[in-house]
Amino acid sequence: MLNTYFDNASTSYPKPQQVALDIADYLNNNSSTYGRGAYGSIRATTSMVERCRDMIAKKISCDSPEKVFFTQNATTAINTILKGLFLTRNDVSRILISPMEHNAVMRPLEYLRSLGKVEYDIMPHYPDGLIDVDKLLITLEDINYSLLITNHQSNVNGVVQPIADIKKIAADTPLLVDATQSLGSIDIDAGDCDFLAFTGHKYLFGPTGVGGLYISAPELITPLVHGGTGSNSESYEMPDFYPDMFEAGTPNTTGITGLLAAMEANVESRHTREEFLEVINKFINIESITVYCAKDVDNRGELFSFRHKNISSAEFTHRLYQQFGICTRSGLHCAPLAHRTLGTIKGGTVRIALSKYHSFEDLNYLVSSVEKIANE
Amino acid sequence: MNRTKYIAVFKNTREMIKADNICKDARLEYSVIPVPESISSECGMCILFDIIQKDELTEILHSKNIFPTVYERDKI
Numbered sequence: 472m473l474n475t476y477f478d479n480a481s482t483s484y485p486k487p488q489q490v491a492l493d494i495a496d497y498l499n500n501n502s503s504t505y506g507r508g509a510y511g512s513i514r515a516t517t518s519m520v521e522r523c524r525d526m527i528a529k530k531i532s533c534d535s536p537e538k539v540f541f542t543q544n545a546t547t548a549i550n551t552i553l554k555g556l557f558l559t560r561n562d563v564s565r566i567l568i569s570p571m572e573h574n575a576v577m578r579p580l581e582y583l584r585s586l587g588k589v590e591y592d593i594m595p596h597y598p599d600g601l602i603d604v605d606k607l608l609i610t611l612e613d614i615n616y617s618l619l620i621t622n623h624q625s626n627v628n629g630v631v632q633p634i635a636d637i638k639k640i641a642a643d644t645p646l647l648v649d650a651t652q653s654l655g656s657i658d659i660d661a662g663d664c665d666f667l668a669f670t671g672h673k674y675l676f677g678p679t680g681v682g683g684l685y686i687s688a689p690e691l692i693t694p695l696v697h698g699g700t701g702s703n704s705e706s707y708e709m710p711d712f713y714p715d716m717f718e719a720g721t722p723n724t725t726g727i728t729g730l731l732a733a734m735e736a737n738v739e740s741r742h743t744r745e746e747f748l749e750v751i752n753k754f755i756n757i758e759s760i761t762v763y764c765a766k767d768v769d770n771r772g773e774l775f776s777f778r779h780k781n782i783s784s785a786e787f788t789h790r791l792y793q794q795f796g797i798c799t800r801s802g803l804h805c806a807p808l809a810h811r812t813l814g815t816i817k818g819g820t821v822r823i824a825l826s827k828y829h830s831f832e833d834l835n836y837l838v839s840s841v842e843k844i845a846n847e
Numbered sequence: 848m849n850r851t852k853y854i855a856v857f858k859n860t861r862e863m864i865k866a867d868n869i870c871k872d873a874r875l876e877y878s879v880i881p882v883p884e885s886i887s888s889e890c891g892m893c894i895l896f897d898i899i900q901k902d903e904l905t906e907i908l909h910s911k912n913i914f915p916t917v918y919e920r921d922k923i
Contacts, residue, residue: 506860509881509892517864524861537861701891702859715859 474833475796480626480652480774480804480824482672482679487736490678490729497728505722506701516724523731524714527669530654530734533661533685540717541683541727545651546575547695548668548684551717552647553579555692556618557588565614566591567644569621569632570812571600574805575668576620576649593808594621599766600630600812608640619646623653627809627822629772630765631657638663651682656827657772661685674826676738677730681723689713696720740827742834747773747825750834754823759845763813763820776813776820779845784821787844791821795840799823851898854923855908855915856882860891866913867894873907875900885923895920 476484503512505520520541528536542548553576557564568576570593583589592614595606602621619641624631631653638646645665653659655674661667667685671677686692694709698719703710710716754762754777764775778784788801802819803810810816823837857863870877877896886893894915896904901917908915 506863506892507890509879514864514867514879514892517860518868521861521864700859704890705887710859712858714861 473836474826474829475836476798477823477825477829477837478798478800479673479826480822481800483674483676483826485826485828486676486678486729487733487738489732489736490676493732494678494725494729497725503724505724519731520722520724520727523727523734526731526734527683528661528685531650531659531661531667531685537713538687538689539683539685540714541681541722542717543680543723544672544682545649545668545670546682548682549575549647549649550579551684551695552666552668552686552692553583554695557583558586559693560588563587564589564617566618566620567594567610567614567616568592568619568808569594569600569602570596571622571625571627571630571632571809572620572806573622573626573649573651573809574807575651576622577808580620589617592616594619596812597766598813599764599770600625600628600809601765601767601770602632602637604633604636604640607637611641611644616644619644620649621646622649622651623659624650624657624772624774625806625809626652626774627804627806627815627820628763628765628776628813629774631770631772633770634659635663652774653772661687671726671730671733675730676733676736678726681726681730684717686717689716692717694719738827741830742825743831746831746834750838751775753838754841757842757845760841763815774822774824776815776822777841778815778818778820782844784819787821790844791840794844795836797837797840852920853896853898853901854880854883854886854918854920855894855896855904856886856918857893857913857915862913862915863892863894865911866908866915867892869907869911869913870894870896870904873903875904875907877904883920883923886918 501512503516506517525536595603647666648664650669654669665687670682672679696719700715702715760777762777765771784801791797880895882893
């Protein structure tokens with residue numbers, strides 16, 4: 472049966488079968504909390520949460536797993552970092568952001584700007600949104616920024632930013648990487664950033680409702696959420712040790728159960744890199760559409776956008792679903808800055824977001840379906 | 848004969864569960880119990896062990912960079 476779901480940048484589908492099985496087992500047989508007791512099922516749940524934290528740390532080559540914190544999603548993680556850094560400061564901090572940021576970054580930034588806490592500039596870049604590292608070096612020599620922010624992979628055109636190169640030239644400026652669209656599909660090293668936000672439900676194949684962040688120097692951040700941690704319980708203050716400092720309240724143990732199962736499933740891709748690049752070239756060769764992806768093949772992640780010269784993005788997405796059962800997402804993808812950068816703010820695009828579960832046959836079905844509508 | 852019992856209390860839940868797994872893997876004899884309220888109003892867990900395990904248990908935890916506070920149970 473063909474896999475016609477191409478909206479994996481919103482949330483991934485399918486998930487590994489073990490995700491649902493382990494969640495059901497947890498809910499039916501072992502639904503205990505994290506760390507707030509000493510009986511067997513609490514030990515099992517607590518051990519599971521810490522195993523998941525260790526796996527995330529390993530995935531990002533982080534040798535301090537206690538500096539990996541679970542949150543509800545990447546948005547909460549980004550809010551934790553930005554508000555934790557700037558909300559309590561009295562001066563105005565200057566921030567430099569990539570041209571492809573999602574509203575998960577833009578809205579907390581705008582909120583902080585409205586409070587007079589931050590100002591922000593856009594990094595020098597190429598037309599496809601790729602950061603121009605050479606010009607960035609000159610910018611950083613001229614202006615002293617408090618923080619750099621970039622996503623690892625754009626959720627609109629899939630451009631993959633050169634994180635290691637950016638960190639190399641910006642060694643003295645903290646770097647926040649939003650790895651929402653990359654963790655699980657593209658390698659990233661915690662050593663190349665100071666803050667890393669991620670979600671569990673996209674390319675890690677976990678359920679929704681669980682994400683997290685890595686903070687290299689947590690002592691610099693004021694926690695966003697305060698509450699019980701099961702530790703230092705006699706105190707009204709948040710603990711100053713990790714991970715407790717950033718994990719107030721009962722964690723999403725159901726979600727973490729699923730995330731751990733997903734990572735342990737270690738899903739292998741059913742298509743090759745060459746097959747993906749062949750497909751994107753087929754899209755580029757469809758005369759009536761314009762494809763938005765990284766210009767340089769090496770910077771192409773496995774998602775991209777397009778739009779038709781006559782058919783609106785919303786209408787194209789609807790026809791793909793109605794005629795071929797293909798699920799895509801049209802519009803602005805909660806990333807108006809990225810669409811402004813690409814010149815697609817008016818009307819948006821149709822986004823194609825692949826999964827490791829797609830076979831070459833699935834990809835060819837997508838191409839032929841788009842061709843049929845494009846040439847109608 | 849009743850041997851002396853000790854309680855190891857950890858910085859936080861993560862360290863406690865790491866210690867639990869380390870002790871389990873090392874096949875040490877121990878129990879996990881709620882933290883006695885005379886030590887802390889903690890709602891978490893700690894490790895109870897016998898004097899004959901004391902050296903091995905603390906040594907193996909120290910080797911993994913885990914440094915619990917150890918109490919003699921009858922003196923708390």
